[in-house]
Amino acid sequence: MLNRVIQQFGLQVQSINEVEDSHSSTVYKCTLSNGENVFLKIPYTKLKCQREAEAYDILKGRISIPDMLGYWSGDEECPGAFLLSELKGKPLSVMATPLAAFQVGVLQAEMHTISPVAGKMLSAIQNEFADWSNFIEKQFYSFAEDVSLVLDAHLYQKSIEKFEKMKNQLPVPDGPSFVHMDFRPANIIVDDNRVSGLIDFESVRFGSTEMDFTKLYRDFLRFDSSLYNAYRDGYNSIRPLIDLESVLPFYRFMDAFNSIGWCKRRGIKKNTLFLEENVASLKKFIH
Template sequence: MDLLQQVIDKFKLNVLAVDNVPQSFSSTVYKIRLINHRTVYIKIPYSQAKLELEYTVLKRLRNELPVPEMLDYWEGNEEVTGALLLSAINGAPITEKVDIALAYDIGVHHAMLHAIIPNEQDFKSSVSNVYGQWTAFIKRLFYSFAEDVKEVIDPRLYEQSLKHFEHQLNLLPSPDGPSFIHMDFRPGNILVHENQVVGIIDFESVRIGAVEMDFTKINRDIFMKYPGTREAYQKGYESIRPLIDLQEVLPFYRFTDAFNSIGWCKRRGIEKHQAFLQENLAYLNDFLRTSDS
């Protein structure tokens, strides 16, 4: 039986139409229009660990942040890893230019996530706690992707990257946390309506860790593209909680993000992700050339 049909049957849905949701990299997501004209989403993560994590986090955050409501849950079988049935939020992922007002609101909502203090139950849950071994976690993540990066980039650039990583890792400030960190906080996972944030989605990579890694993708996709957004974001963020000195940590995390993203492209298919690969390769080259000059 078709995998999606299995899930539809499990959730007892009367379906009118099904649309694939693009730009979902760690799950298969479908937009489902029901006979009664209601819209819901089916999310089928690539692993049961990701399924359990998102299930846990959505339940934990539902009263703290604007997140999808979990309408149903299926733990899966031998063929399907399991699935979540999620409510629709009246908004769309950010695809247009981000202005000052929206950047401020993104800062507010990001800080709302970071301000949630993990409790004793959270530390016992499926959410991985890496805060106490933060440096080791960054190192493990970097070197796991290094195996893939090594097969893609010039050997001299590879060795230069490893050298830079080891040197800068020792210069990082004390980590800010422990906090819930999204790990994929980017425009595609921020839903907006009428230029305001109405939802945050995709929590299958959440960890309890240090907040500094969580600024990497909005720096890449918003701050570096739209002048003035970083300052506006900072004001919004600081209306909720203090913000670390971004300038002290962003260069290092932007570098590791570019390096790790090259490894991610290798794992997921170089041809399919060629544009993203070249973007990160160009950044890595420029960054190391500048930092060593």
């Protein structure tokens, strides 16, 4: 399939390497014969491919993203593929400075200012805001069967009970906004402590912002209060940040539960460490 995509875009490739930490697509970094670096991205499904294409159309000129150099809608064998420019830099890490954290806040807030356009029809990006509670429930229970095959019966039942109790305590949703759904350090590119841009849009929706902070907090913000404060200042410079303390406990619990189900689907052997981390987190949230 890779050779087919390379031919489709007419690329003269000098070297090619698969990118790690890409969960919804197969991504390759290609160095072309002229020395330029580009990325080939092949989403796992047609729906993810269509979402990404629509997201590029919505986000272009609004926030910093790679340039889409080419798009192939695929065929019976391939869901589709993107040819993308390289954003200079590396994924965000906990070694970043408060300046970078501030810019991450600005980036996310700018994305959250984007609302659905009346009359604009989208085939793949759903607007879930009006029925947000039901959307959350669907997300949670879509993984429940997988989770039940991993956890002991007592912990699984306690998790279901906790979800139902906490869901009813959530504040009024904030939106409708463009939400990334996978806003984590691996998808935020930073160069010399300046944010270059955001990548990976296979899971995006229009919905409530409250779900979009969980992975950034899990993998970045919780480790350093100076980064957290700088991020918050950056976000607030664009739009008011919701009270994260009122939503993070629920969404961190839900993230741990869903991640266990994700590991079961994608293969426990390949994701043992991530599974163990999330089972440990879930137990803390339950007790």
